[in-house]
Amino acid sequence: MLQKEIHQYLETFFSENDCLIEEKGHGHLTVQLTVDMDKELMNRPFYWTYLEKTGGIPNPMKITFITDQEKTPDHIKGEIIHFGAPRLHQIFKATKKISAYIRLYEVPSKANSNRQIPLHPWLLLNIKISYQCDRKMDLLKSIGLNLINGSLYEDFYGLAEALQLQQTIPDYCFTISPIIKAESGMKRIENYLINEVTKEDHPWAKEAVTRWNEDLQLLDHFYEDHSEKPETYEIEKKALQDQYEPIVNIEIINGGLYYLATHPDQMNKSAGAWSSTNKLQGQ
Known part of the structure; x- marks a missing residue:
């Protein structure tokens, strides 16, 4: 996971959890936590227990994350964060706890709003692959599986992030019923990853x-x-x-069911989505 990706992940995580990003640069973020996020991340149980007993005014913490020291001005001090940092893994854990599963629907463009538009079901899994021995390396994978035809795409979160999504079915849209059940889809993704790991040189x-x-x-x-x-x-x-002893662990961080009008092959990679060169063979 690149530092740029970590920066984007943090920005998305805190924004989605209603935390105010007071300042941001190419290598840092200053975030005002909410009460819930302070309780989740800042390890202050005695403070919050005391506050609740005394009826005090909550004062959630503000924290600055340094994702790239070279791009951060010298006067800005904060917590250096990288892929192996305990804080980042704490945030991964919080993500898994808070939003282990989500269901979203694409809002089609206005040009298509005057006709009925089918939304196709995709299973998205964000997965951590850990290569462990006396050392450790983690990789993040975002896999999308079409629940109609079984086609697989990597980096699928980039596609979903580029679309306009909401939690209810948009007007003039209808969903296509999945042919592949979610449980079967999860197994297909698991088998694909196991096959990929097996083929790798280690x-x-x-x-x-x-x-x-x-x-x-x-x-x-x-x-x-x-x-x-x-x-x-x-x-x-x-x-x-x-x-x-060398071990490879595959762990699902979170996932969701996405109903999309746009197919990955139609997306422009340079615009933040993904082209057909990312397509994988269905298992």
């Missing part, structure tokens, strides 16, 4: 196994004078396995 995993074997040799050398290995040997050996 030098990080091979390097982790090499480090693992080197530490196992050191452990065996340390206990080589023992005719019978003590319990501590097995404990330390298991600890090395837990530390180094």
